Amino acid sequence: MKGVSDSWSGTATASVLGILIVVALVFALARYLEWSSDTNVTEFISRTEAAAAASTPIVPLNRRTACEHGRKSPLVLSVPLE
Template sequence: MSLFSSESWSGTATTSVLGILVVLALVFVLVSYLEWSSNTNLTEFISRTEVASVASSPVMPLNGPTACEHGKKAPLLSVPLE
């Protein structure tokens, strides 16, 4: 059997093409999975951020009265400015 016979090249070409197709299929599956999981994680992140932003909104308006007692006390030292 010769090293360069047509049977050995035919088998080598078939094996090479089959190997390339398997690698391409694996790459396609990997890229599809990464895209799917990225979209899923992004959707989950956005939904959690919306919930967090709603939960962090102030209960009292910013311009209204505060619960701080300091604002209700008279100043200790009041010196008129002239």
């Protein structure tokens, strides 16, 4: 019967070792995904800030602009108040 006991012992050792390897791989994958996500968020924020800075108008909107559209008076709609 000693052979059957050795067989079960070897199977249990292999199973525990396999479970530990799977747990280590899952932990490594989770850490990689967290790192990758943080990197992508940082890159997205920096690109968004750069795009927002590039699209900021140089001339304030409440002043006249050099284009003809800016020199025209705005259209006024007359609506009776009664």
